[in-house]
Amino acid sequence: MGYKNNNTGYLDGLLQSRAVIKKNNFAILPHDGLVNNVIPGFKNCDCSILGSKQIGANFVDYIITMKKDGENSRGFGGEGVETLVYVIEGTLEVRDDQQTHILTSGGYAYFPASQLMYLKNAQEEPTEIFLYKKRYQPLAGYDAHQVIGQVQDIEPVHYEGMEDVLLWDFLPKDLGFDMNFHILSFEPGASHGYVETHYQEHGAYLLSGQGMYNLDNDWYPVEKGDYIFMSSYVQQAAYAVGRGEPLSYVYSKDCNRDPE
Template identity: 60%
Template sequence: MGYPTDLLSNRSIVKHGKYALITPQGLVNNVIPGFENCSMSILGSPKMGASFVDYIVTMHKGGKNSQGFGYEGVETFVYCLEGKIKARAKGESFDLEEGGYLYCPPSEKMYLENLADGDSRCFLYKQKYRPLDGHEPHIVSGNANDNEGYDYEGMVNVNLKDLLPTDDLGFDMNFHILTFDPGASHGYIETHVQEHGAYLISGEGMYNLDNDWVPVKKGDYIFMGPYCLQACYAVGREKMSYVYSKDCNRDPLL
């Protein structure tokens, strides 16, 4: 909300290095070289305390990145929220509609183009890759709607979907979708070294972030830093779901 119809207010909270809730109402557009006819907002970044960068991108009609996204040593990931996007990497082409995604290893650039007559929207990510001797990541594409989920830590009312391989040490991160039935929750308040960047794709909830209870809903972005206490309850009448990143498969550096 804001001037001239109301007081200036915003639900967003930023506690650098710990956690952040960023709502869509306060987002500003950023100019990102290489992206044409796109409205882009930077969500999580090292300036906040994250080891990665997350973006929300609205690709208008004819929007594209013909120069490629990513560079040597940086892995990238895109998740299509709505519309239709053509993604290319290593000479392959992937048509991504709602739920579609593409991961590119650090040796490959990602090229994006809007195929819809109107806007398409996507959640975009990049991170420096941490190599591991004897292991290499590879291009992965799919659609979350086709992926089989499973009970999260044995709870039948919380569903987890993996978007990247979980048994391949070539990957130093993963993307997941966590979905809560109305009234469902985590089994306990988690405390761990991994950090997350999460984008809510449906529903509403109450999220415990470093022991602050914060209301969240569809369209919100959450950054959770290392060792940030975290858990949530789903509230409302529909399922609460979010797509999120997690670093994994590496021993912490000294």
């Protein structure tokens, strides 16, 4: 919604791309290079598959514009698969086989493994969502449970004590959850305190601003609408640039499990 591809079919500017694909390492997918994919179950929706096992991810991310009457009435997820939806813009109806919830921009729903997620655009105008699924890694004696929320109701913390970097955690910290979703937001000029190198992988969708991102020790310009896949151990850190909005992104991170 509001990204550069002019959708006329005719060339708009030069045929150049900021996309960078390093399989099993990292990838940057700018919004204007995304194409629509037919995904069984989604009707009246423009769907693009982002991170997937084809670039080395152990999860699948999607960016979806749900048009008027857009829905997935078949149920998203499946046996042993956990799901999460985040509403970037618009109003979304999310239901399991019993209850319906209405989410607005900043809303999210986590469904535990095997509970199918039914989605419907709840307004006339398009609703844009970031969608995630992953095979759940069970832990004996613990379970995950459904979580429905709005980020506006979460108190952010100063990321690693930094004044100008804020972090919102979507899910409870308990061991039943094998992943979490977060929003990280850097005021212009702010940055990570160090270059992270860690076992966990990320799929990140940039919600606002512009920045420079260090991935595998090279720096890349990034902005709102970009998707970044970071595989296990890839070096990663960002600076927010510009004067206007913060650089912020919503992202997943696996957690709470001991690798085999």
